[in-house]
Amino acid sequence: MxxxxxxxxxxxxxxxxxxxxxxxxxxxxxxxxxxxxxxxxxxxxxxxxxxxxxxxxxxxxxxxxxxxxxxxxxxxxxxxxxxxxxxxxxxxxxxxxxxxxxxxxxxxxxxxxxxxxxxxxxxxxxxxxxxxxxxxxxxxxxxxxxxxxxxxxxxxxxxxxxxxxxxxxxxxxxxxxxxxxxxxxxxxxxxxxxxxGGEDFNAVLIDLVRRRIDPEKALDKADPIVLAELLRAAAERTRRKLSEADEAEFAIVWNEQRFETMVTAAELETACASLLQRxxxxxxxxxxxxxxxxxxxxxxxxxxxxxxxxxxxxxxxxxxxxxxxxxxxxxxxxxxxxxxxxxxxxxxxxxxxxxxxxxCPFTLGIEVAEEDGRGGIRSGLFSPIIDRNTPIPASRVGSYSTMSDQQREIHLVVYQGEARDVASNVRLGDLRVQVPPKPRGHVHVECRFTYDTSGMLDVDVTVPATGVTRNLVIMDQADTMTEREIAERRDALAALKIHPREESENAAVRARAARCYESFLGDSRDMVGRWITQFDSALDTQDPRIIREAREQLVAALDQLEGERYL
Missing domain, CATH: 3.30.420.40 (ATPase, nucleotide binding domain)
Incomplete structure (x- = not known):
């Protein structure tokens, strides 16, 4: 299937x-x-x-x-x-x-x-x-x-x-x-x-509120990794609330202290102006x-x-x-x-x-050199053969000539991208073609690119003067790992202890309860702690019926505490 x-x-x-x-x-x-x-x-x-x-x-x-x-x-x-x-x-x-x-x-x-x-x-x-x-x-x-x-x-x-x-x-x-x-x-x-994407809007929201929620810079003492996640999670919740309301609270709890502020949709829109422009x-x-x-x-x-x-x-x-x-x-x-x-x-x-x-999502072409108009030669330039957004399958040909007297070989390097300098594009592959030694510009080569829906790029380079043709096939999976390498990596992941499928619900609810315990203070925190203990006790019984009932009770209690299901 x-x-x-x-x-x-x-x-x-x-x-x-x-x-x-x-x-x-x-x-x-x-x-x-x-x-x-x-x-x-x-x-x-x-x-x-x-x-x-x-x-x-x-x-x-x-x-x-x-x-x-x-x-x-x-x-x-x-x-x-x-x-x-x-x-x-x-x-x-x-x-x-x-x-x-x-x-x-x-x-x-x-x-x-x-x-x-x-x-x-x-x-x-x-x-x-x-x-x-x-x-x-x-x-x-x-x-x-x-x-x-x-x-x-x-x-x-x-x-x-x-x-x-x-x-x-x-x-x-x-x-x-x-x-x-x-x-x-x-x-x-x-x-x-x-x-x-949405993560970038979260980052802007965090920058917007950081000074407002912590004017005394108390959060500077927090573990940066822990703080970053607290802020990210709060930004995600606030951003989602602002999808339904004109104003929402941004709040985190650290070291049993609550840091909070209100954010309006208009403020977020102004702060995200550069992202919206992009x-x-x-x-x-x-x-x-x-x-x-x-x-x-x-x-x-x-x-x-x-x-x-x-x-x-x-x-x-x-x-x-x-x-x-x-x-x-x-x-x-x-x-x-x-x-x-x-x-x-x-x-x-x-x-x-x-x-x-x-x-074709990106332009496909080769590296070339060109005269700079002052007697010199500038190399490392991109010459497109199949332009981006060309319907595929497609086949296009480009014609090129030698740049040096008595040149005996052409090194053709294939790139993907839109930049003029190949250094800013993605290199896909290369091949070398022998050419007869003649004055510069007297030997021509034809380079044909054929690209299909599977992501395969077929490159044919022909030297008309000699009739020699060289071929390079660049596939979407061209540098795919060998069967042995795939098996080794698969075995390495399989060796990790994955939580059994039937316990996924329990793990998710347990993790949600742990998050609530850290998010709330006072009586609410104590209450969540008792709920966790009760649920852990149910898990210890290994009785599916008892675990299911305890899980349903815990989910209902958490839903009521948070006001809505956490997404």
Whole structure:
């Protein structure tokens, strides 16, 4: 069975294509979203999802979130005595989603369609694929997140006019312009910002209130890691409250002292002006690249949890001169679209009339040298061959000539990116071609790039003077680990003590209660402490019926204490 997976910065979700429609997969807690969070207990057990998220305020050194932002880099984190890179952390989330899908369907999951931000580069895409392999999944295809959302929306509406998908999540921002006609879902252009999301709005909110809640600088004495997590959690709660009210409280408790202030939506909007401005550039670029005027758009479809913020929706309304379409569930659309793609790959009869076309998200080209007009030569320059947002599959050719007298070889280096200097782009591969020694400019070579929907780039370099042709194939998984390396990393993760599936609910509730104990003071704190003791006693009985009843009572008590369920 092939499933669709939305591997998100804040939350992840899985869906399947069943009986002609996409169906979201509930996790062990019955929730459709699984927090992208990993935590390690004192006993060395790994917690995934809500159980880990609930521990973050109380165990910030043992918990990690938002690691999607570092996938494809060398950055790592230490949990307990073990270092994890972003691929391994993502693999733990993917493995949990795989287990949830198998429990939900009763079938074995062998493959997956995993979504990625449209503006993920080659390194980030390969790292995501490797994470899937470590999790025991055959990654059938990587699909751009706004493309997946457009696939779900397009099938529902069968719109004939172009629409724009505005996808602002916890850590990334993507834009895609899509047309649907006669069953073809065609992506016209994609753009985005991989370093813009809800976490950045949280950071601005923290900067806004930090001096107000602590004019005496008492918090300077706090552990910086613990303080950072307290502030982040408070910012997240305040930002969500401001999605429903014009004013909200920002409050933390440290060293049995409460630090608080009120924040208005207008204050947050002013403070976030620069972030809101950054939303414009990807939109304008996608409109230019698609050659579509804003008036021609039939809809602006909102995707991603951060689009719930009123300040974002107001910015979108001003940007487009209309109200956006909020009928699609912002947290579910990407996973639902990934399941549609899974159904397409499985050749489901219900999708016989549906076709998906995508675009090349980044420009592909080679490194060249040029005369600088003063008798010198400037090297390290980028020469595009396939421009970004070219519909794929695509094949383009560029013609080049030698730069030196009696030059005997051309070293062709392939890059991905938009910068003029190749040093700012992503190197994909290289090859060397022998050429006959002649005066500069007298030997020409033709370089053909062919790029398909699987992410494979086929490079053919031909020297017409000699008839020699060299070929380089750069695949989305070209530097995928060997089977042995994958097995070793998979075994290393499997060796970690993962909390049993049936205990996930208990771990999540226990972590939530621990967070409440630290958040409240006085009688409320004492009361939560007694509740924790009672629940621990129920766990010690190992009687499922007693544990279930105790868990339900604890959840009800915490819901009443907090006023609403903590999300």
């Amino acid at each position: 092939i499933i669709g997976i939305d591997l998100g910065t804040t939350n992840s979700a899985a869906a399947i294509w069943r009986d002609g429609e996409s169906v979201l997969v509930p996790n062990a807690l019955g929730d459709l979203l699984t927090p992208s969070a990993i935590s390690m207990t004192e006993a060395g057990e790994i917690l995934v999802g809500m159980a880990a998220r609930e521990r973050q305020p109380t165990h910030p050194r043992d918990t990690v979130t938002a690691f999607k932002r570092y996938i494809g880099t060398q950055q790592s984190v230490t949990l307990g005595k073990r270092k994890f890179d972003a691929e391994e952390l993502s693999a733990l989330v993917l493995r949990q989603l795989k287990a949830d899908a198998e429990a939900f369907t009763g079938e074995t999951v062998t493959g997956a369609v995993i979504t990625v931000p449209a503006y993920f580069n080659d390194r980030q895409r390969k790292a995501t694929r490797r994470a899937g392999e470590i999790a025991g999944l055959e990654v059938k295809r990587l699909v751009n997140e706004p493309t997946a959302a457009a696939l779900a929306f397009g099938i529902q509406t069968r719109e004939q006019e172009p629409f724009l998908v505005f996808d602002l999540g916890g850590g990334t921002f993507d834009v895609s312009i899509v047309e649907v006609f006669e069953g073809v879902v065609e992506v016209r252009a994609s753009s985005g910002d991989n370093r813009l 939303l414009r550039d990807p939109v304008l670029r996608s409109l230019r690249d698609s050659n579509i005027r804003v008036e021609a758009l039939s809809e602006v479809v909102l995707v991603g949890g951060s689009t719930r913020m009123p300040i974002v929706r107001r910015a979108i309304t001003r940007m487009f001169g209309r109200f956006p379409n909020a009928t699609v569930h912002p947290d579910h659309a990407v996973a639902l679209g990934a399941a549609v793609q899974a159904g397409l790959l499985a050749k489901d009869a219900a999708l016989d009339e549906i076709r998906l076309t995508d675009v």
